[in-house]
Amino acid sequence: MQMAEPARGRELPDERGHFGPYGGVFVAETLIGALDELTAQYAHFREDPEFVAEFAYELEHYVGRPSPVYHAERWSRELGGAQIWLKREDLNHTGAHKINNCMGQALLARRLGKRRVIAETGAGQHGVATATVAARFGMECVVYMGSEDIRRQAQNVFRMNLLGARVVPVESGSKTLKDALNEAMRDWVTNVDTTFYIIGTVAGPHPYPMMVRDFQSVIGRECLTQMPKSAGRQPDYVIACVGGGSNAMGIFHPYIAYADVKLVGVEAAGEGIATGHHAASLCAGRPGVLHGNRTYLLQDADGQIIETHSVSAGLDYPGVGPEHAWLKDSGRAQYVAITDDEALAAFHACCRIEGIIPALESSHALAYATRLAPTLPREGILLVNLSGRGDKDMATVAERDAAGKAAP
Amino acid sequence: MNRIDATFARQRAAGRTVLIPYVTAGDPSLAATDEILDALTRSGADIIELGVPFSDPMADGPVIQRASERALAQHVGLRDVLGLVARFRVRNPAMPIVLMGYANPVEAMGTTAFADRAREAGVDGVIIVDYPPEEAADFAVLLSARDIAPIFLIAPTTPAERMARIAELGSGYVYYVSLKGVTGAGHLDTDAVAAKLHEIRKHVALPVGVGFGIRDAASAQAIARHADAVVIGSRIIVEIETGAPADAAVRAGAWLATIRRALDTMSSKRADPVARAPTAGPGRFPT
Numbered sequence: 168m169q170m171a172e173p174a175r176g177r178e179l180p181d182e183r184g185h186f187g188p189y190g191g192v193f194v195a196e197t198l199i200g201a202l203d204e205l206t207a208q209y210a211h212f213r214e215d216p217e218f219v220a221e222f223a224y225e226l227e228h229y230v231g232r233p234s235p236v237y238h239a240e241r242w243s244r245e246l247g248g249a250q251i252w253l254k255r256e257d258l259n260h261t262g263a264h265k266i267n268n269c270m271g272q273a274l275l276a277r278r279l280g281k282r283r284v285i286a287e288t289g290a291g292q293h294g295v296a297t298a299t300v301a302a303r304f305g306m307e308c309v310v311y312m313g314s315e316d317i318r319r320q321a322q323n324v325f326r327m328n329l330l331g332a333r334v335v336p337v338e339s340g341s342k343t344l345k346d347a348l349n350e351a352m353r354d355w356v357t358n359v360d361t362t363f364y365i366i367g368t369v370a371g372p373h374p375y376p377m378m379v380r381d382f383q384s385v386i387g388r389e390c391l392t393q394m395p396k397s398a399g400r401q402p403d404y405v406i407a408c409v410g411g412g413s414n415a416m417g418i419f420h421p422y423i424a425y426a427d428v429k430l431v432g433v434e435a436a437g438e439g440i441a442t443g444h445h446a447a448s449l450c451a452g453r454p455g456v457l458h459g460n461r462t463y464l465l466q467d468a469d470g471q472i473i474e475t476h477s478v479s480a481g482l483d484y485p486g487v488g489p490e491h492a493w494l495k496d497s498g499r500a501q502y503v504a505i506t507d508d509e510a511l512a513a514f515h516a517c518c519r520i521e522g523i524i525p526a527l528e529s530s531h532a533l534a535y536a537t538r539l540a541p542t543l544p545r546e547g548i549l550l551v552n553l554s555g556r557g558d559k560d561m562a563t564v565a566e567r568d569a570a571g572k573a574a575p
Numbered sequence: 576m577n578r579i580d581a582t583f584a585r586q587r588a589a590g591r592t593v594l595i596p597y598v599t600a601g602d603p604s605l606a607a608t609d610e611i612l613d614a615l616t617r618s619g620a621d622i623i624e625l626g627v628p629f630s631d632p633m634a635d636g637p638v639i640q641r642a643s644e645r646a647l648a649q650h651v652g653l654r655d656v657l658g659l660v661a662r663f664r665v666r667n668p669a670m671p672i673v674l675m676g677y678a679n680p681v682e683a684m685g686t687t688a689f690a691d692r693a694r695e696a697g698v699d700g701v702i703i704v705d706y707p708p709e710e711a712a713d714f715a716v717l718l719s720a721r722d723i724a725p726i727f728l729i730a731p732t733t734p735a736e737r738m739a740r741i742a743e744l745g746s747g748y749v750y751y752v753s754l755k756g757v758t759g760a761g762h763l764d765t766d767a768v769a770a771k772l773h774e775i776r777k778h779v780a781l782p783v784g785v786g787f788g789i790r791d792a793a794s795a796q797a798i799a800r801h802a803d804a805v806v807i808g809s810r811i812i813v814e815i816e817t818g819a820p821a822d823a824a825v826r827a828g829a830w831l832a833t834i835r836r837a838l839d840t841m842s843s844k845r846a847d848p849v850a851r852a853p854t855a856g857p858g859r860f861p862t
Contacts, residue, residue, distance in 0.1 A: 470683025
């Protein structure tokens with residue numbers, strides 16, 4: 168039923184970073200030179216055997232790859248349908264997939280002679296991963312984080328400080344991830360000669376969506392070889408949560424050419440799409456331009472970006488990577504949304520039944536899998552990207568449970 | 576002839592520097608902006624750049640961010656800004672108005688609809704900060720077809736071959752961003768600006784306006800020695816936000832008048848464009 172290794176038929180983006188009408192380079196003129204240089208250098212190093220080998224070495228010895236695929240047998244049996252398999256990105260160093268990309272960009276920053284790295288962060292996972300690689304390579308690190316997120320994610324702020332990074336609170340706008348990204352861009356435009364901006368997701372101006380995708384694609388490439396060995400074949404569905412969309416793009420991309428494998432991205436429906444308190448850009452937004460690329464955005468009639476809501480800070484973003492916008496329009500991937508309550512129910516189930524505490528972000532993907540599995544035959548296979556672990560979410564979950572909002 | 580071209584031609588003939596104040600529409604209110612436009616006109620503005628509020632002004636420093644937030648708190652959007660221009664145009668048929676903002680509000684309206692409405696309102700030029708020429712070719716054609724100037728930025732990091740391409744697509748003037756940073760930053764280096772302007776003029780025939788970081792008479796004069804136009808934004812917004820909103824227009828006008836006087840008292844600057852090259856003590860403000 169599965170074809171052999173598919174031909175390379177997925178040569179997106181074009182040379183100026185377009186995925187159909189999406190992507191591109193929408194930045195102020197001052198940054199164009201740096202982006203052109205980055206594009207050229209990355210084009211060179213992605214084909215450079217030495218760079219590729221160093222990246223692979225760091226992923227194995229520092230990050231701890233490959234991460235296993237794991238058959239959630241008890242949970243699958245309980246649900247009584249298709250078999251759920253988990254790609255265990257939660258087992259990476261720093262506890263999430265974010266480190267894959269940070270390692271790649273840090274190695275590139277070194278090649279470009281940049282001694283200072285900056286990053287934006289929402290939940291703090293990308294900030295921690297950036298601070299980690301900066302410590303590993305002895306680089307100065309500044310992380311921009313919305314003051315509202317700093318309050319919600321105090322533990323990750325402490326971790327970044329331990330790792331030697333400076334966390335700068337952002338007080339503008341909604342004081343969350345999008346504003347942290349604005350502030351990081353302002354830093355970059357000011358210090359463009361000395362500074363490498365490590366963007367944490369598959370968004371931003373070209374070449375970031377492509378570059379972050381490439382670095383994260385190690386997730387899907389490992390699955391391509393692991394699933395036939397462990398499960399006997401490739402999955403019927405690959406399911407991943409989507410905020411900016413880097414873990415989803417990482418696991419989807421190698422599967423795009425496998426036409427029999429359905430790809431499902433799961434957005435945050437927050438308190439429900441109808442309430443307006445959500446972060447489901449693909450399900451409920453429309454195309455526009457933000458943070459350097461054209462993509463689906465949550466915006467009002469005047470084109471102002473609106474504040475988003477999700478119980479998981481990592482999905483709390485009004486945009487989404489442009490390649491996801493393209494996959495949606497082309498029909499190759501399908502995008503759905505899961506509410507806070509559904510995600511929390513899946514979070515608790517995963518803890519109790521599998522002994523794994525998942526990140527609230529990943530719990531959205533798990534929730535969709537638990538909805539889908541019972542509708543499919545037992546021999547069906549769902550592969551869910553368990554993109555991170557939930558240690559960082561203890562306070563949030565305790566608060567919700569105390570307020571009696573979550574499932575038991 | 577577009578009002579912008581006419582203004583540069585007239586001021587060049589008179590040996591004067593074109594003075595371009597920037598204010599954000601709707602800060603502190605739409606009604607106040609009506610008054611501010613009139614006050615800036617009376618105080619010697621030659622062209623007015625009118626900022627379209629946006630929720631995520633990535634290229635702007637804290638001052639213009641605050642202006643945008645004050646306008647957005649009153650839900651001022653692109654339609655309101657066009658209405659403001661239309662009202663101004665009834666009072667003043669001559670003053671060129673340039674809209675400056677970000678791509679998303681324009682795309683939300685639709686680029687063709689925006690170009691049509693801007694034309695009807697009497698807009699003369701448009702600067703979209705996050706539309707570099709590569710992404711704005713179609714948009715520039717839409718504007719040019721309606722006699723609206725697409726105005727592009729040149730940065731300290733722009734290489735020579737890009738300058739020519741930018742000049743080809745743009746009209747009216749080019750906006751030289753005088754430093755690596757955001758609007759209102761404090762590290763303007765006049766010597767570096769002079770040297771860069773010399774390079775720009777080899778590739779760009781359009782008039783060159785310089786902005787970002789000009790904050791007083793001395794820096795305005797220093798830049799005016801080399802540029803065709805001086806753009807001042809953040810410093811005027813500081814005047815607007817410091818004090819009672821009711822007197823914002825008076826403060827903005829009074830402050831701009833000091834800059835106008837400083838520019839006009841400079842010794843006859845430029846009968847000959849070659850004299851604008853940075854030969855004589857670039858960037859020194861004589862004491």
